[in-house]
Amino acid sequence: MAGDCDPADVFALLDDEYARSLLAATSHEPMTAPQLSDQCEMSLSTVYRRLDQLETCGLVVAETIPDPDGDHTKTYEAHLDELLVSLEDGEFAVSLSTASTTAEFADAFTDLWEGL
């Protein structure tokens, strides 16, 4: 199960163009809401609303970075590698798999080799 969401909520989120843009943008590196607002060309309130929904479903993970000045920065990163939808006994089930450390090593190795 993906986070605390019903499969229908996950489908609705993935059907949403804004949510998909945010997922794609945060899949490369953690980004703040204002950065996402600039890059994805959407209002800050839309960004926050979609990020909140994505976070509830476990598709995005937020991390608060402490700042010495007291203004803490919150970054968001896509926490989605594969989404498996299965239909059993008339019920949909959504299972979310996140990138493991091994997968990250394998990707880094591929990038390194292909970048030579």
Place this chain on the structure above:
Amino acid sequence: MQVAGIPTDVWWLFGRGLMALSLVVGLGIFGLAFYGYRRNDSRSMLFLGSGIVTLTVLSWAGTVFSARYVAPAVIPTVSSLFDLAGMAMILYAIVLARRE
């Protein structure tokens, strides 16, 4: 008998240990390369991993097999064939990496 003050039995064991370690590392790199190939659909990574596993595990297996079941005189030939095949695969992986 001793070499550098260490009994030959210990040297033999040490050599076997290093060989086992190189096989494990070779398999580990192959695993990562194969995972990279599956995830990124990169054929270059498939050949790189295959080359490394040929140079390490298959070369070792060929040597052991030829020493036990064929003839010790054949060992250098078998070992060189596997090394050549492994290096050819890595070379092809480089060519593929440029193309992809």
